[in-house]
Amino acid sequence: GAVVSQHPSRVICKSGTSVKIECRSLDFQATTMFWYRQFPKKSLMLMATSNEGSKATYEQGVEKDKFLINHASLTLSTLTVTSAHPEDSSFYICSARPSIGGGELFFGEGSRLTVL
Amino acid sequence: AQTVTQSQPEMSVQEAETVTLSCTYDTSESDYYLFWYKQPPSRQMILVIRQEAYKQQNATENRFSVNFQKAAKSFSLKISDSQLGDAAMYFCACRPSGNTPLVFGKGTRLSVIA
Numbered sequence: 001g002a003v004v005s006q007h008p009s010r011v012i013c014k015s016g017t018s019v020k021i022e023c024r025s026l027d028f029q030a031t032t033m034f035w036y037r038q039f040p041k042k043s044l045m046l047m048a049t050s051n052e053g054s055k056a057t058y059e060q061g062v063e064k065d066k067f068l069i070n071h072a073s074l075t076l077s078t079l080t081v082t083s084a085h086p087e088d089s090s091f092y093i094c095s096a097r098p099s100i101g102g103g104e105l106f107f108g109e110g111s112r113l114t115v116l
Numbered sequence: 117a118q119t120v121t122q123s124q125p126e127m128s129v130q131e132a133e134t135v136t137l138s139c140t141y142d143t144s145e146s147d148y149y150l151f152w153y154k155q156p157p158s159r160q161m162i163l164v165i166r167q168e169a170y171k172q173q174n175a176t177e178n179r180f181s182v183n184f185q186k187a188a189k190s191f192s193l194k195i196s197d198s199q200l201g202d203a204a205m206y207f208c209a210c211r212p213s214g215n216t217p218l219v220f221g222k223g224t225r226l227s228v229i230a
Contacts, residue, residue: 107161
């Protein structure tokens, strides 16, 4: 199946710093990618839809100035957590769907962010 | 908007036995997909099985099969001959056709007892 790579898998940062997470589709082009957040023992909550060449669409309650999304190419979307605080600590997962396929979304490996 | 409900937070099954995980959903879309994903401790999301809503035949993938009841908006997952490696969180998910995101249920944690 298609491969989505996410980097870094783990990151620890100090409060007030910014962290960038990359999501790459390795063998297909994705005009749209999705960013999810998952708290421990909870389900995946959609944060935003990343659209290549245009602004991301954020879900209600997600601060767009806190979670900056850039989808500069058909294979790369980035999520930047700005001025991170301990409450931003979480597991972030991206997903994407090939334009030709059976409707399945492919997921990155996820990124665990810990803010000290 | 879509909603997905998994009413079983935890389930357990004896090795080699069969277990069924429940899922109901609600959508106003006529064309949509349904999925079961597995999330082991590594947190990697792994597709278990998918079903196109327009297909009447229940999807089957080796030991995994679904009971898709479109009118009742029910999409249960049956795991036969359960193995220790099946232990994980299982998420039911739904999405309309097109470039749309998945909406997940809250998940069911499956334990397999040796």
